[in-house]
Amino acid sequence: MQTPTRATAPTEPRDTPTLPTTRAAGRREQRFAGPALLLLAAVAVLWYYRVPPATTAIFALYLALGIALPGTLWWRFLTRKPGMADIPAGLALGYVGEVFTYIPARLAGAPLLVLAWPLGTIAVFLSCKSLRRYFLSAPDPDRPPAAWRWAMTAMCGLPLLWSVKFYRVYGLSYPANASPDTDSTFHLALLGEARHHMPMRVPWIEGEPLLYHWFVYPEMAATSWVTGIEPNVLLLRLSMLPMLMAFTLLVALLARQVTGGWWTGAAASAVTLLVLAPNPYQWQLYAFYRDMAFSGLDDGGALRQTVWTGPTQTFGALLFVPLMLVLTDLLRGGAGRRAWLLFALLLAGVMGAKATYLPLLAAGLALLVALDRVRRRRWSRPALAALALTCAGALAAQLILFGGSSQGTKLAPLTDMATGGIGVTTAYSAGRVPWRLLVLAALTLLCWAAIWAGLAGLRRRPLSPELVVMLGIGLAGATATLLLGQDGDSQRYFLESARPYLSIAAVAGLAAWLPGAMTWRRAAPLAAAAFLGLVVVQVVQQLGRHAIPRPATTAELVLPYAGLGLVTLALYAAARRIRRGPPAFALLVALLAGFGASTSAQHFALIAQESRQQGWRDVVRDSRYVSEGTLEAGRWLREHSAPDDLVATNAHCLTFEGRCSNLHFSMTAYSERRMLVEGWGFATTAHAEAQRLGTWVGAVPYWKPEVLAANDAVFAAPSVENVAALRDRYRVRWLFVDETQSTVSPELSTFARFRYRSGVCAVYELPRS
Incomplete structure (x- = not known):
């Protein structure tokens, strides 16, 4: 920074705004412009889908003051590390505090005592002089560029845009509410149970204990009691949206913490939400897979319909990201005792939110402990402590919440291939012939390699402790998906739970080939390669058959992927000959990302097509369950x-x-x-x-x-x-x-x-x- 000389020193009076003050005001306006636009869009979409703005306002007010504010205050106090994660991570912590307050309040027969959580927190922080400063956000020494803010506004808007697929067929009153899937009435029944009983039991059959991850139901029950909003409006419209948006932002902030770059955060969110298994077939999957937005081969998609029909997964996914933020600081040795308390609180929340997360985290920490022992011949004390807490939480969940039951989960290799979209639609997996399932497994592994191709770049950088944990989470999630089976196909949640952390690690590998800031000049060739990948998939599709091959031959399933592979090799060889621009590896990763983005584009196109043909809201399907x-x-x-x-x-x-x-x-x-x-x-x-x-x-x-x-x-x-x-x-x-x-x-x-x-x-x- 240059020091002003006498000729350039400002001469305005002290009470006249100077240029720096004007710029600061402009930065503040930019900071809130994106969230304000997103809020207005959410209100408009919800209004169109039968939620009055007054109801949305009441929900938003409670979300801000009753959940996010107390959570943010405690997050700032326990981390003592200012940053953009304060509010979204504080929202996640606020949910944990709300749940742990509602449970004893409901036990006492006074559910509105859940308000002790926000009111007590605010009273404590107001009454103590040293705590009042946490009401104001401390200046972040490294503010994100405007382009990153708008990119993340767009990324957080994707769940809102995608919600149209869910809202249009999940109505709030008859006949639009007549044709949900069975899961939605299942979750609504458990939400009603949480409103009136604690401890909870299975309410649709007398005498059956509830052995399940049920923390999301007390959360929505508490919100219903405080706001007066009907449970079905919360479940089918309101509650999932802020969770999904906060999750999207937190994934970006975690990637930024791991890599140190802003662009990697936006890229990690994009890979998490948009890069799916490439689909080179022109024919469409059966209606069930289209409705649920499953890819033909399992890819753990983060925007499948299950993020609305399975609120436990959405809740667990949100709580787990701030847990990883805290764990990253602990493994780096830059956090104090307060951070361990925060880690334990979030761990307890994740423990009852979704069963898949703690086993995955334990696997990742175990891998870190083992590698540290082999490579450095020492034990990593933070990793050992975190592993001990994680194992204790997983054991407590298994004994207390799940009663030692497996809930139908068993060792059943390649079940995910047998019940997947391609296998069922084409009857290729009929009879579960082992060699055919192995063919589908090979195609699935190739798709995973395309989605997370950036992982290969990690060999260019030393693996940080948090990246080792993420790789362990990803390896455990992929292995569990391949080897386990469940009668409701819940083995798919293992890969879905691991997807954000594989995506962050893959972007970290790509960043190793692209050090420094991402400029428009550097980004343009990568965007062109991704667009080319999208076009290539469309061309391969058009060269194939339109009708579903049933029963399909191995050649009919494999050859389109072989075509994508040949195009990939040819373009990679051509990129290596180019001396200027991004490295060939980076262009290859972008090309493969374009393959996966094509599947997402088709999902969104299908929403528009079905909405034009059948209606944009209150669509009644043939199968009526209510x-x-x-x-x-x-x-x-x-x-x-x-x-x-x-x-x-x-x-x-x-x-x-x-x-x-x-x-x-x-x-x-x-x-x-x-x-x-x-x-x-x-x-x-x-x-x-x-x-x-x-x-x-x-x-x-x-x-x-x-x-x-x-x-x-x-x-x-x-x-x-x-x-x-x-x-x-x-x-x-x-x-x-x-x-x-x-x-x-x-x-x-x-x-x-x-x-x-x-x-x-x-x-x-x-x-x-």
Whole structure:
């Protein structure tokens, strides 16, 4: 910086704004312009999808003051390291504090005591003079450039844009809410359970313990109690959006912390969200895979439909990134005792948020400990301490939260290939012929190599401790996906959980070939190579057949990928001859990223195509899982019954491919009341029965046939005796009838008091003994 001379010294009075002050004001405006634009876009999208701006404002106010503010204050206090991560990481920490406050508040029967978390935090930080400074963000010595801010605004806007795919077919009222997948009513039922009971049980079947990662449900339950927003609006519209946006930003900030460059952060988020398995086929996958936005070969995509239909994964993904931020500081030796406390708090949150994360983290830390011992002949104390805490958390989760059960997860190599999009759509995996599954596994590994090709560049730089951990997480996630199976295909979550950390490591490898700042001149050839990759995939697709090859031959599946491979080799050889511009390796990585970005582009194009053809909102699909009147009758029952009242229903069956499935949860979901037996799928016993019988969890028969018979007898042939048995033996208080499910005797009103009807659903109250 030049020192002003007498000729250039400012002569304005002290109260007149100077140029530096104007520039600072401009920087502040730029800092908030992107988030403000994103907020306005979110309000508009939510308004279009039936969420009034007033509801969004109430949610945003509680999110800011009740969750993000206390979390940010504690994050700043515990890290003592100012930076851009304060607010998104503080939001994640705020969720943890909210959950751990709500659980005892719900146990005490006073759910609104969850407000002790924000109010107590604010009171502590206001009353202590030394803590008041944490209300203001400390100046960050290294502010990001404007281009990075706008790039991250666009990246954080991707989940909002992608949400259209979910919002348009997951409506809030009938008939638009009639055709969700089974997972959404499952999660809504558990959210209702968290609103009224602690400890939680499986609410759609009496007497079954809840052995599950359930922390996201107390979070949404607390938000519902404080704001008054209906649970289905939170689950299907509001709660996931800030989690996904904060996750996207935190991945970028973690990449920046690891590599030291701003451009790597934006690149890591882009790879995490957009670079998928290349798809060289012109034909489309079956409807299930298209609807869920799965690629033909599993790639752990971070914007699959499961980020909305599986809130546990979204919640766990968000909490795990700040955990890795703290762990990076601890492994580098630049953090104090407060950081260990923060690590333990976040670890406890992740422990109950999603089961996949702690085993992956333990694998990554174990790899670091082993490498340090081999390479440096010493033990890494921070890594050993973090590994001990992680193993303790994983053991506690397995014993306390999961009761030692496997939830249907077992050693079943290549299950992911057998149930994947290409194998099922083309019938190539029919019969699970081993050599065919190995072909699909080889193609999958090639796709993974294309997505994370930058990993090869890590040989040019010393591996930092945090990168070793990330590589261990990625290796464990890929291995678990290949070797394990689960009757709901949950083995896919291992790779999805590892994807951000493989992406960060891959971008770190690319950065080793491109040291220094990323200028527009350096970025242009890389962008051109990525665009070329996208075009190449489109050309290969057009050269192939339009109709689904069924049953497909090995050549029909392999040759399009072989074509991509030949093009890649040719372009790489040509790039090596070019003396100027980025290294050939960097251009190769960009080209392969373009292959994967083509799949994302097709996913977005499919959203636009289906929306133009079928409608942009309130789309009703053929398979209807929620009957007319379920929502209204459920809410009436919720308002006129006690939380501990037990309900019996005649609805047990969802029809899949002409057969009855036990995955019926909508009565429990909308009434927020426990059922004697509605469905019985997704319970721990159901998973055990599926494994014993060698069948799908949704097809197992109920293991208590006498209870089911007593339940159904009241609806089919009511009498004084069977009504008394249901009331006195099983403590049933209410009957919830769906007249489309089974024959209901017209004499039911003789033995039970009719109370309410909506659509095909009716509510009856049993007489007291």
